[in-house]
Amino acid sequence: MPKINKFLLIIPAEITFIFFLLIILPTIFLKEKPGIFQTSYYHILSLDSKNNFSQEFIADKNNLQSVSVLLKNPGVINKSQIEIESQNQDKNIKIELQDKNKSVLKSFNILGVNIGDPSWINFNFPCFFSQKGDKFFINISTDSELSDRFFVYADSHNSINFKTTYVSNSFKESFKDNLEQQINNFKSRNVFQTGFYLFTIVLVNILILI
Amino acid sequence: MPFFYHPDIKSQHFHFQFFSQGIFNIYDYLDQNKSKLGYKDTFNYLPLTYYTFGLTQAITKPFLGNGFDKWINDWGETRNDHSDIIFYMFFLKIPYLVLDISLAFLLLKTFKNSKIFYFWLFNPVSIYLIYILGNFDILPTFLTLLSFYFLKKDKLFLSYFMIGIAVALKMYPLIFVPFIFFYKPKDILNHLKYCWFSLLPLIITVIPFVTQTSFINSFLGSGLTQKILEYKLFNLPVFPVFYLIILASYAFSKSKQKFEIAVTQTFLIFIGLVKFHPQWILWFFPFIISIFVNSKKISKLFLISFLVLIFSYIFLFNDNFLFWGHLTPISSLFIELTSPFKLIQLRTQFNPVVIQKNIHNVLLCFGIIGSIFYAKNK
Numbered sequence: 001m002p003k004i005n006k007f008l009l010i011i012p013a014e015i016t017f018i019f020f021l022l023i024i025l026p027t028i029f030l031k032e033k034p035g036i037f038q039t040s041y042y043h044i045l046s047l048d049s050k051n052n053f054s055q056e057f058i059a060d061k062n063n064l065q066s067v068s069v070l071l072k073n074p075g076v077i078n079k080s081q082i083e084i085e086s087q088n089q090d091k092n093i094k095i096e097l098q099d100k101n102k103s104v105l106k107s108f109n110i111l112g113v114n115i116g117d118p119s120w121i122n123f124n125f126p127c128f129f130s131q132k133g134d135k136f137f138i139n140i141s142t143d144s145e146l147s148d149r150f151f152v153y154a155d156s157h158n159s160i161n162f163k164t165t166y167v168s169n170s171f172k173e174s175f176k177d178n179l180e181q182q183i184n185n186f187k188s189r190n191v192f193q194t195g196f197y198l199f200t201i202v203l204v205n206i207l208i209l210i
Numbered sequence: 211m212p213f214f215y216h217p218d219i220k221s222q223h224f225h226f227q228f229f230s231q232g233i234f235n236i237y238d239y240l241d242q243n244k245s246k247l248g249y250k251d252t253f254n255y256l257p258l259t260y261y262t263f264g265l266t267q268a269i270t271k272p273f274l275g276n277g278f279d280k281w282i283n284d285w286g287e288t289r290n291d292h293s294d295i296i297f298y299m300f301f302l303k304i305p306y307l308v309l310d311i312s313l314a315f316l317l318l319k320t321f322k323n324s325k326i327f328y329f330w331l332f333n334p335v336s337i338y339l340i341y342i343l344g345n346f347d348i349l350p351t352f353l354t355l356l357s358f359y360f361l362k363k364d365k366l367f368l369s370y371f372m373i374g375i376a377v378a379l380k381m382y383p384l385i386f387v388p389f390i391f392f393y394k395p396k397d398i399l400n401h402l403k404y405c406w407f408s409l410l411p412l413i414i415t416v417i418p419f420v421t422q423t424s425f426i427n428s429f430l431g432s433g434l435t436q437k438i439l440e441y442k443l444f445n446l447p448v449f450p451v452f453y454l455i456i457l458a459s460y461a462f463s464k465s466k467q468k469f470e471i472a473v474t475q476t477f478l479i480f481i482g483l484v485k486f487h488p489q490w491i492l493w494f495f496p497f498i499i500s501i502f503v504n505s506k507k508i509s510k511l512f513l514i515s516f517l518v519l520i521f522s523y524i525f526l527f528n529d530n531f532l533f534w535g536h537l538t539p540i541s542s543l544f545i546e547l548t549s550p551f552k553l554i555q556l557r558t559q560f561n562p563v564v565i566q567k568n569i570h571n572v573l574l575c576f577g578i579i580g581s582i583f584y585a586k587n588k
Contacts, residue, residue, distance in 0.1 A: 021213055022540055029534075030543050118286050165543070181541075185296075190275070193297040197212065200304070207311065208331060 010205060022182050027175045034181070035060050035164035040155035044072065047150040052141035053160050061166040061177070064130045067138055070161035072118035072151040105136075118153065120163070138162060211307065211341040212300030215538045217290065217531055218489075219302060219344040222263070224282050225253045229264020230271060236260050241424035248285035252428035258378040258415045263346060266305055274301055296539045299344070306340050309348045313355060317496055320359045325503045335517060336495060338488075342536050345489040350376040354383050355496045358469060361390055366400060370407035378411035382493055385453070389472050392461040441483045452479045452581070459585055467504070473497035475581040481520060482574030488524045488532065501584075512580060519573050525550045526566040 168174035318327040353376035360369035376383040419425035460472040477494035530549040537544040
């Protein structure tokens with residue numbers, strides 16, 4: 001039997017491993033896919049009964065699954081018990097998801113005890129049919145009259161921090177989404193970083209196999 | 211290596227960053243500035259570790275970009291979520307890669323067996339311990355093997371000095387010092403002349419801190435000594451007793467592989483009796499590999515079963531960063547997946563803590579049986 005070149009064995013094995021790790025594994029296990037991820041710590045804005053916030057966003061994928069907003073409860077001062085049913089409870093925060101006609105799709109209430117310093121407040125809901133390009137609004141309001149109780153983070157245009165996830169309906173769709181996401185991640189990476197990584201991998205292979 | 215993450219690498223580098231800011235007494239600095247810092251935990255390692263990796267970070271920092279400082283100091287909700295985390299994981303692990311490859315070459319030079327060389331580089335256990343957990347234990351492990359290499363070459367000063375540096379980085383290589391001392395009982399007088407060098411680097415680096423409460427409090431929080439003495443029978447700590455038995459049989463052994471066998475025996479008992487951190491397996495692993503590669507099928511099967519049990523034990527910790535969380539650089543959504551601990555809680559009537567305890571008991575039984583088996587071989 002002819003001797004197989006070590007490089008011909010190891011390089012396809014490495015490519016297969018990376019493909020499995022970056023594409024196949026998330027396709028199998030991650031039903032949710034990340035969407036918009038808007039973070040900036042430029043402004044910390046007080047959230048109180050006089051200062052409510054509304055954030056518009058356009059879905060970048062089909063089938064919206066969750067919306068998270070970054071809220072801050074300094075020192076986690078508010079320790080009140082959570083009462084989901086009660087919308088008028090003191091020091092409650094109400095978050096609404098509205099469609100383009102501003103009719104409420106989902107509504108949530110949360111008390112300060114569940115808000116960190118800061119923490120992403122995640123609202124998962126059963127996936128509903130929505131399409132890429134649909135416009136939504138996130139409204140955050142509170143009945144707390146104290147101005148130093150809750151805060152939201154925002155960028156220089158006062159757009160608040162939030163992130164979204166979507167759900168893929170099939171393996172094929174999930175595979176395509178993952179592939180797209182990894183390609184986008186790869187493109188967004190610094191050329192130096194990618195080049196240095198590839199150079200190191202090649203160097204290590206040569207060092208070990210020769 | 212860039213696709214895996216464990217929060218330990220971040221917390222360690224959070225502390226190492228102060229070296230490039232001109233802080234030489236990390237223990238006092240953390241004690242005095244606790245309230246201002248994002249990460250409140252103490253630095254539980256020795257001063258030489260801080261200087262070594264602080265210097266390494268200071269050298270590599272210009273390549274890491276401005277975002278690194280921001281990420282390393284972010285202990286809020288976005289602490290494990292950064293667009294460049296893949297690059298940080300790659301760059302911060304480059305010293306480990308260098309040490310990993312150097313260790314493979316050192317294994318080749320020590321045991322003159324290419325199988326051991328390839329086995330070290332491509333087995334999933336060392337990949338997990340070095341690149342997935344991303345702990346710096348690879349440096350003391352490398353120095354321990356280097357010490358053994360010099361021991362085999364009869365260069366006692368270098369052997370004790372290398373293990374001495376390893377001890378000054380992390381205390382655990384002290385377990386191996388008696389094995390070096392009794393390697394050739396006929397040479398004991400010669401060993402007596404040099405054995406002090408195994409403590410010298412530790413003494414030199416610790417002396418400036420030894421009277422400081424901040425250092426004592428931080429270092430006592432590391433937990434190895436307590437964990438070794440934790441398992442007791444008739445109020446007597448069991449691990450030291452087993453260790454002394456292994457050492458006694460080692461001293462009288464005439465086997466050529468007696469050092470590697472004794473380390474493997476210590477590992478088998480240690481795992482069964484100590485509530486170990488996963489990265490601690492690495493301390494023994496180069497020597498276990500040399501035993502594994504040269505052993506018969508049944509012994510190989512035994513060691514594989516033992517390692518499978520160890521990993522079942524590790525994955526049952528109620529900490530998703532020891533399972534799905536490792537894949538955070540690929541997607542931060544992995545951390546949201548159900549951990550094996552939660553899965554057992556949700557889907558079965560069993561208590562994962564009890565299952566984990568039972569696995570540890572099985573490991574203890576296996577460890578004792580394996581240790582007796584290797585004692586016969588020795």
